[in-house]
Amino acid sequence: MADITVAASEAAFQDFFDHVRDNFAFAQADSVDLGPFTAGYDIDIRLKDGSIDLRGDNTVSIKELDIDPVKFEGYVGIDLPGRCFGGFCILPTPWGCAIRAPRICVFDDDPDIALTLDLAPFLRTEVSFIGSLLTQYFVNPNRPPGMDYLTAEDAGLENQWQVFIDTETVDIDLFDFADIAGDLLEAALDTAIDQLLGPLPGWAKDLVKAIFGPVIDLVRAILDLPDDLDEWLSDLFGVSLGLGDLVTQVLLDYFARQYPISVVEDPFPILGPSNGLIPVKVPLRDFAVRVTDDEMVAEANIG
């Protein structure tokens, strides 16, 4: 029998899980250059719902955890080819045009437009995964060899017993782009062109848009879009930008690798420092955590 035994019921574990879940917030923006265009994302996600199930095989199952996207936007940045007026022949001759009107271009350079796509509707928000409990002894990497425990404490470099949920490989297909993805892209293009032509009066916008032609066709040509637009979007954000993996990894790291569910300082403080007296700390040995159907049990001996 261990010197110290601590157990947390499944209900307590759920409370703890709820609290950890509610503290989750992840925001990140990134972009990649994909040759003819750039693509990026700007996301801010939280978590909600979900339950935790302790299992007799020493594993923990997190079920139906919902990703709550405060913001989940992707964007595609493209250079539209410039459009010009004039350039017609003023004085044609049998040998060709002798004089041409100058070409007056609307844009100094090929204009950049960013198509902002709200990806939230295409996010499969429910995530479930299973992990086994893993106990690790954490030696602070900044602690020089031979440093005694008191000096380490003064420097904030204490060793720790840490308990993690070691997640098994999880394959979460985060995106499910429906057929309406094409409409989404076209609407985004219209919005982008409107923003690009923002300072112009309506008739001028209409003229430029007419010269551009159906923008979706233009963009299709630039992006070399296949007919299967939803698959292209899925590939772009899921694979090229790795957004699916990123979100999955962030979740798993949060619940597992990054956030130990329990941290116990070693040696463990019994009496704090007082009036120049050193703290009284006791070494913990044989720290182990296990899970049953009903509870999580941590045991340790005093060294």
Place this chain on the structure above:
Amino acid sequence: MRTEVFQQIGVDSGALGLLSSSVHRFDRPGTFAGTAYVDGVARGEYDLVVEEGGPAAAQIDLSAFGARRARRGDGCCDDGPDRPTYHVAVGGYVCFCVTSGAERWATVVGDPRERAAEFDSRRLEAGDMFAASVLRPGRYSVRNSFGKGRTELVVPPVRRGKEPYRPAEPVRTRMGEVAGRKSLRLGQAQGVVFTVAGPTRIVIDLDEAIH
């Protein structure tokens, strides 16, 4: 984006802007001095050498003088060794145009030893040409400020189609004929080339916008 492109609502051959150009044929050899004006104020000078063996056509961008002066930071007409010289063949055509800015330009080209100008963009003479494009849909009037009569010019709005809009080939007409026509119809951004029969200053004014 060059928003000034869309500010060129009216057209005046005596005040050239973006989307309007005048063309003159030079038949006499010699070295001519040119002056570029904005609102009657000289903004730059240049030389035009008309010579055998020169290029059949030349283009003089009047708005370049505005840029030159701004770059040099000094007064007009002190271009010194930087004073540009253009060359054209005897019997060749020179296109006077504007490629940047919202200013309206005029130019006068002549032999310094002669009082009469060889070419004055404010007063086109027989054989000169004036080319323009109109972007804004509307009903316009076309008139010669040295003559009589006016003609309606209708520019209907373009509709977005399944294909990108490409303006049709320019309409070519003689100014005398225009005055006699009841109406002229152009697409947005479609060119119109007037050939001038006598003293002319072509003015195209917007009478009514079409939405």
Place this chain on the structure above:
Amino acid sequence: MALTDHSDLYGSFHERGMNRIFEHVRAKRPSLFNYGTQWVADRWEERLCCPVEVAPEVLQRNNPVVTVEGHLPVPGTGGVYGLNWAMQVADVRIDIHPGDGGLPKELGGELHDQQLSLFVKICAGVGCPGPRAFEQFPPAPQPPFEIPGSEDRDKPDRDHDKDDLPRDEPPALPVTLPVEELACFELDVYATAHAEVRGPAHARTVELVLDGLEIVDIAPEGLENSLECYLETMLRYVVMPRLRILLPVFVFDLPLGLGSVAVSAAPAPAHNPALEDDQLKVFVDMEVTP
């Protein structure tokens, strides 16, 4: 049966681990267990009555081994003379039901259900001065003896003599009479106690309640009773109140700043905390707060 059938959280502390913790505290905070005069503290290795195991870091960080107290005053010397002394809590061991045996018959011989015993070994001693000390430090000057019938004859001079009496001079510095070593003795003290949750719901405390106390093999009986009474009083007034835990404010932080957990005694178990199976068992409910 799960450990948390009656509560959110469960904790148990085996007596073996608790005794190990006592050892750590004795070695790393020795001044809590060793008291004596400066003379004792100066060379504690030689002068304390029982050897002390001190963790090296205590000495490396210049922590005291002995808490220095004043000397044991010799009554009647006006505080001028006193004796060196030392008192050590040389061993502390806890035994939770079922007992390991060895409980004095005065305490029932064996532990009852939900009871624990505490064994404390006390080493103490007094520095008994030798003849040389008595010679070196004579008693404080006393008023001259008054011989019956001599009052009238001496009277004219007495007022004058009175002025020379030492009691009108500033008091001498206190002197701790020098010794070579302490005269030591050891006491084995046993106490039995049980745990109770007391107080209103909003301020429940877990307290150790003393059931009995016995000093082994000390005579005469009156001295034993007096010492036991003294120790019991000290336990009731000093030690036990400090072992109380106010449950509603027993809060610990979650890792990485994720909040904190406030715990309160779970109402369901028959005994909470329970003292059984050589363990102290605690059943608590918790509330996680940001």
